[in-house]
Amino acid sequence: MQQYSEIILIGGGLIGLSLAVELKLRGATVTVLSRDVQEAAGLVGAGMLAPQAEQLPPGPMLELCLRSRALYNDWTRKLEEITGLDTGYWPCGILSPVYERPPCTRLEATQDTPSYWLESEAILQQQPGLGADVVGGWWFPQDGQVDNRRGLIKILQRAAQELGVKIVEGVTVEKLVNSPNKIITEIQTNQGNFGADHYILTAGAWSGQLLSIPVYPRKGQMLSVRVPNPIQTLPLKQVLFGSDIYIVPRRDGLIVIGATSEKVGFNSGLTPNGIEALLSGAIRLYPGLKEFEIQEFWWGFRPETPDSMPILGQSSWTNLTLATGHYRNGILLAPVTAQLISNWVLNQQDDPLLNYFRGDRFQVL
Numbered sequence: 403m404q405q406y407s408e409i410i411l412i413g414g415g416l417i418g419l420s421l422a423v424e425l426k427l428r429g430a431t432v433t434v435l436s437r438d439v440q441e442a443a444g445l446v447g448a449g450m451l452a453p454q455a456e457q458l459p460p461g462p463m464l465e466l467c468l469r470s471r472a473l474y475n476d477w478t479r480k481l482e483e484i485t486g487l488d489t490g491y492w493p494c495g496i497l498s499p500v501y502e503r504p505p506c507t508r509l510e511a512t513q514d515t516p517s518y519w520l521e522s523e524a525i526l527q528q529q530p531g532l533g534a535d536v537v538g539g540w541w542f543p544q545d546g547q548v549d550n551r552r553g554l555i556k557i558l559q560r561a562a563q564e565l566g567v568k569i570v571e572g573v574t575v576e577k578l579v580n581s582p583n584k585i586i587t588e589i590q591t592n593q594g595n596f597g598a599d600h601y602i603l604t605a606g607a608w609s610g611q612l613l614s615i616p617v618y619p620r621k622g623q624m625l626s627v628r629v630p631n632p633i634q635t636l637p638l639k640q641v642l643f644g645s646d647i648y649i650v651p652r653r654d655g656l657i658v659i660g661a662t663s664e665k666v667g668f669n670s671g672l673t674p675n676g677i678e679a680l681l682s683g684a685i686r687l688y689p690g691l692k693e694f695e696i697q698e699f700w701w702g703f704r705p706e707t708p709d710s711m712p713i714l715g716q717s718s719w720t721n722l723t724l725a726t727g728h729y730r731n732g733i734l735l736a737p738v739t740a741q742l743i744s745n746w747v748l749n750q751q752d753d754p755l756l757n758y759f760r761g762d763r764f765q766v767l
Contacts, residue, residue, distance in 0.1 A: 404588055407433035407568065409747065410598035412575055412589065412612070416444025416550070416736055417725055418604035419558035423481070424740035426565040428748055434562065435573040435589075435596065439555070441670075443606050443732050446622045446702030448641075448650040448658040449550035451734050454515055454542040455496040455643040462758035463711050467731060468515065469755075470738035471544070477737040478548065484561045490549025492653060496641040497529055499539035499687060509540070517542050531637060533686050547641055547650055550733050551658075575605070575612055584719050600747055602723045607668075607703040609726040615713060616764050617727045619668050619703040622661040623676040627694035629655035637690060647683035649691070656697065659684045663704075663730075672699050704729050707764075714739065714759040715746060723747055724761050 409425055411418045414436025422432045439445070451474060453467035478491040497520075507519035518541040520528055525539045548554050562569060570593065577590040578601075588597040603609055607619035629637060629651075638651035650658040662676040677699065685692045707713060707727040712735065717724050725743045728735050745751035 404595045404597045405433075406597045407431055408598060409433070409600050409602065410435060410589070410596055411602045411604050413437070413604035413606055413608070413726075414439055414569060414571070415442030415604065415606050415732075416555050416558065417606070417728060417732055417739055418602075419555065419562055420736040420740040421602060421604060421725060421743055422562045422567045423558060423565060424744045425748070426562070426567050428744060430748060433568040433570065433596065433598070435575060435591065436569060436571050437574055437605075437608065438572070439559075441702050442555075443702060443704045443728070444555050445551055445700070446624065446661065446704060447550060447730065447733050448624065448648060448660045449490070449548045449554070449733055450496065450641055450643070450648060450650060451493075451546045451548060452496050452542070452641070452643060453545065453734065454517060455498050455540070455545050455641070456731075457509070460510070462755060466738060466755060466759070467734055470735045471546075472514070473737040473741065474546070474548070478554075481554075481557050481561050484564060485557050487557045487560065488553060489557050490553035490652065491546070492548070493544070493546035494640045495541065495543040496545035496643050497525070497539055497541055498643045499525060499532055499536040500645070501535045501537060503537050507538075515544060529638070529640065529642070531688060531690050533689055535686060545641070548733065549652055554733070578612060578722075580719060586719050586722050600721045600723065602725055602743065602747065603717075604725050606726060606728075606732075607705040609705060613717070615724070615726070615761055616708050617705045617713065618665075618707075620706040620729065621664040621666050621669065621701060621703055623664075623672055623680065623699070623701045624658065624660035625677060625680055625699045626656055626658045626697040627691060628697050629657065629694060638688070642687055644683065644687045647680065647687055649684055649688055657691070657694065659691075668703065670701065672701055704732070712739070712759055713761040714743065715752070715756045715761070717761060
């Protein structure tokens with residue numbers, strides 16, 4: 403027998419859960435089909451909210467990221483009110499040290515996007531203890547972080563459950579069944595068939611296995627260390643974003659280090675080469691880390707597209723919407739994705755910004 407819901411989200415990672423909560427708050431009946439959240443991109447990253455530190459070029463991707471960053475404070479507060487739990491949102495700013503002085507030390511800035519170049523003496527005042535190779539760096543005070551692993555994704559799961567979203571775990575989608583007039587009629591899974599009025603693909607790195615869209619897995623390995631107990635104050639009070647490494651301190655003394663970026667398909671697991679690269683890069687940037695106790699290692703798969711931009715909005719099927727391919731910005735883009743896609747699915751409200759992220763830009767849909 404087919405199991406029915408008004409809206410089905412195919413994928414139970416951070417993007418799928420964010421959308422499920424938003425749709426439910428707007429009155430929709432929602433089911434989430436989740437394969438294995440432990441491998442989802444929302445658990446791989448360090449939770450950086452870094453549209454400026456990433457130094458994205460002016461254009462729709464930067465606009466989308468800045469819009470989402472502006473939503474973060476209210477969005478996380480709403481989730482905390484629903485659940486009574488702490489998301490770990492911290493607008494701490496991001497410092498981007500460099501080992502070679504750039505030819506230009508001026509970045510385009512507005513009142514909402516200030517940035518500052520710090521010479522070697524100034525950057526050491528901003529963050530003591532940086533490596534001897536650091537010659538200066540950028541300070542982005544509006545960027546920040548959220549505790550995605552211990553806070554955000556668990557809170558999204560809790561919020562969805564408390565709001566009455568049906569979450570079905572361990573579901574492998576085997577086939578999307580469609581009629582000749584390009585309407586999805588049901589989806590076949592290892593747990594039976596599911597039907598809905600509307601479907602949203604939020605399957606992350608696995609999206610390309612279900613549809614002919616260019617979304618590919620990019621493996622990331624990460625680790626964390628902890629500040630020693632005798633240290634009374636946090637040695638790091640902002641994120642450090644280097645050229646090949648980032649170091650993200652949490653308020654409770656945990657420090658997240660990441661991440662590799664590997665084109666190895668769905669090859670799972672940790673490798674000595676990957677972990678060694680992370681440790682050497684982190685210690686070069688902030689040498690004090692070499693004395694901190696290692697807490698955890700993990701890995702997962704980011705959903706990459708050819709232009710590193712997400713695929714958002716309508717598909718070739720009337721009742722299938724796409725919200726995938728967020729690559730390394732899924733955590734940052736969760737609130738704006740939930741807002742824009744909910745507007746589209748429930749009200750057919752097509753934000754002009756969505757036109758830049760349509761799947762047919764790749765001419766494969």
